[in-house]
Structure formats: C-alpha cells, structure tokens
Amino acid sequence: MKKSFTIIIIFLFFTSSFSQNKLGNPEVDPIQIQKTFSDWSIYQSKKIMLSRDFTAFDFNSKEISKEVFLDQLANGNFIPIRLKSESSEYVYKLFKIQPKTDTSIKATINQIGFDAYKNFKMEGTAFPKFxxxxxxxxxxxxxxxxxxxxxxxxxxxxxxxxxxxxxxxxxxxxxxxxxxxxxxxxxxxxxxxxxxxxxxxxxxxxxxxxxxxxxxxxxxxxxxxxxxxxxxxxxxxxxxxxxxxxxxxxxxxxxxx
The missing domain is CATH 3.40.30.10 (Glutaredoxin)
Structure with missing residues (x-):
C-alpha cells in the first residue's frame, strides 16, 4: 500500500514539473505590448498563430483546451501572449487587457478570436458538397x-x-x-x-x-x-x-x- 502511494506521489510530481516546464516566461511584457495599437498589431501578426496546434493556459496559469482559449479570446477581455519554450511547441497564455488600453486592441483580439474559433469548429467536419x-x-x-x-x-x-x-x-x-x-x-x-x-x-x-x-x-x-x-x-x-x-x-x- 505504501509503495503504491509513493508511486502516485512521484507521478504527480513529474506531471506537475512537466506542466511548469511548459509555462515559461512571456516573450514580451504583457502590459508594455498594450501601450500602442501598432506595437500589438506587429506582435500579433508575427507571433500569434491561432490556427496552429498549441498548448493554452488561462489567466490563472491553468492549462485549458484550445476551444476554451479561443472562446475566451472572442468573448473575454484578454490578450494572448506566447510563452518562451525550449521546444518549437507553441504555448500561449491569457493576460488581462488593461483599463487604459486602446479599445482597437480589444476589438481586434475579439475578431481574430472569433474567426479562429469558427475555423476550429469546422475542423473534423465534412467539406460541403460541390x-x-x-x-x-x-x-x-x-x-x-x-x-x-x-x-x-x-x-x-x-x-x-x-x-x-x-x-x-x-x-x-x-x-x-x-x-x-x-x-x-x-x-x-x-x-x-x-x-x-x-x-x-x-x-x-x-x-x-x-x-x-x-x-x-x-x-x-x-x-x-x-x-x-x-x-x-x-x-x-x-x-x-x-x-x-x-x-x-x-x-x-x-x-x-
């Protein structure tokens, strides 16, 4: 019984460590990147690839599904930032949009989130007859x-x-x-x-x-x-x-x- 308990503890430890390894530091300062629409637009166009496979974390650093992540971008008050990773894997985390942030940034994020969510929901369905x-x-x-x-x-x-x-x-x-x-x-x-x-x-x-x-x-x-x-x-x-x-x-x- 004691051996089984020890194995479970070790498993949980490695699982937790694996999750923490994925959760690297943000590539850019989540507050600074919101200072101007131009800064955000350049970063978003080069670094935010929502159609790719990626690991997603919410504002509280909890791992969530891609579907939930995209839904929160489309309907919430969050900005997506890529996290640094030792592998080529894409890892994104949600950060809150600041009260004084240009409203164009939120509108753009909601739109790209909506488009990405809609596209994601089409995947796995039959292509329409033609x-x-x-x-x-x-x-x-x-x-x-x-x-x-x-x-x-x-x-x-x-x-x-x-x-x-x-x-x-x-x-x-x-x-x-x-x-x-x-x-x-x-x-x-x-x-x-x-x-x-x-x-x-x-x-x-x-x-x-x-x-x-x-x-x-x-x-x-x-x-x-x-x-x-x-x-x-x-x-x-x-x-x-x-x-x-x-x-x-x-x-x-x-x-x-």
Whole structure:
C-alpha cells in the first residue's frame, strides 16, 4: 500500500514539473505590448498563430483546451501572449487587457478570436458538397477528389493579402509536384473573364474555379480572406488556416499521416 502511494506521489510530481516546464516566461511584457495599437498589431501578426496546434493556459496559469482559449479570446477581455519554450511547441497564455488600453486592441483580439474559433469548429467536419468547373473546363467534385489530400485557397482579385502570398503558394505547389495524392484548388469570387485577365499578369499554380462568391459566403460562411482549407483523403476538413505560414506547417504534417 505504501509503495503504491509513493508511486502516485512521484507521478504527480513529474506531471506537475512537466506542466511548469511548459509555462515559461512571456516573450514580451504583457502590459508594455498594450501601450500602442501598432506595437500589438506587429506582435500579433508575427507571433500569434491561432490556427496552429498549441498548448493554452488561462489567466490563472491553468492549462485549458484550445476551444476554451479561443472562446475566451472572442468573448473575454484578454490578450494572448506566447510563452518562451525550449521546444518549437507553441504555448500561449491569457493576460488581462488593461483599463487604459486602446479599445482597437480589444476589438481586434475579439475578431481574430472569433474567426479562429469558427475555423476550429469546422475542423473534423465534412467539406460541403460541390460540383464546379475550373477555368480550363475541368469538372471538380467531392467524389472526384476522394482519396486525395486537397489544398483549397479562397480569394478574390482585389484582396491584397491573397495576392501577396501568390509566390509562396506557387512554390508550395512546386514542392509537392511529385506527390500525386495532393491537389491544389482555388475558389475565386471573380468572373472567368476577370480572372483570365488578372492571372495573365499574376500567375497562380492552383486550379482556379471562378464565380465562387455565393458558395464561399453561404456554404463556407467565410468572412476573411485569404482562407485556406486542407481536406483529408476521407473528404473531412483537417485544417482551416488564415495565411500561408500556417498552411505550410499544417500541410507538411498532413502529408506525412
């Protein structure tokens, strides 16, 4: 009996130590980073990757699920800060937004939290049914994509961030050109005529499907662009991602499964 009790104590000790190791110091001062919207915006764009897998802690340093973390960002009064870690693992903790902080910071955090929570809830669900033709007249359907990993980029020609990442996503297509079980498809809001004129100047290596505004608004309920989807070989949404950086990491992981 005494031996069993000792084993339990040792287990609890190591579990506690493991948790504490994850809880490193903040990368930046949580109060100082709230001084100006510009400081926060630069930090958030480079360091807060909510679509990635990460370990989350609440304001009281208690480990919580990603879902709870995102819900608190969307609806609470918290700012997310990445914690220092000896590994490449992402670890985030919630800190309170200060009373005198620019209200734009809270509004931005609530919005990115809302978008990330919505995307997270889509993961693990079936990608909505569709049957469309790309600019070359090829029919693309859920059935034709079965058994393949599908990378989908949602965009439109007047979306500056969407166009800015063209060189990166084109390179991604090149990097995976020998993996025949990975397909790259893009859904664009614009008409075939507009797209052909635009893509003659700014080539995109993805297969491009035009006139997708209604489908993206209603079936996918998108409100931010670009948005990337990774669909697994069973037709389920594996990841929903807001930028190329997150897409690159997630696709590398999915392609090895």
């Amino acid at each position: 049957s469309f033709k790309d600019l070359n007249g090829n029919l693309v359907t859920n059935e034709s994509m079965k058994g393949k990993i599908i990378v989908i980029k949602c965009w439109y020609i007047h979306c500056t961030p969407c166009i800015r990442e063209f060189p990166q996503v084109n390179k991604l297509v090149e990097d995976y050109k020998d993996q025949k079980d990975i397909l790259f498809i893009s859904l664009a809001e614009d008409s075939p005529e507009q797209l052909k004129t635009f893509l003659a100047r700014k080539p995109l290596s993805y297969s491009v499907i035009p006139d997708m505004k209604e489908y993206m608004n209603e079936a996918l309920q998108l409100n931010s662009f670009p948005t990337h989807f990774i669909i697994n070989k069973e037709g389920m949404i594996s990841k929903v991602l807001p930028n190329f950086e997150s897409l690159e990491v997630a696709l590398a992981k999915e392609s090895k499964l």
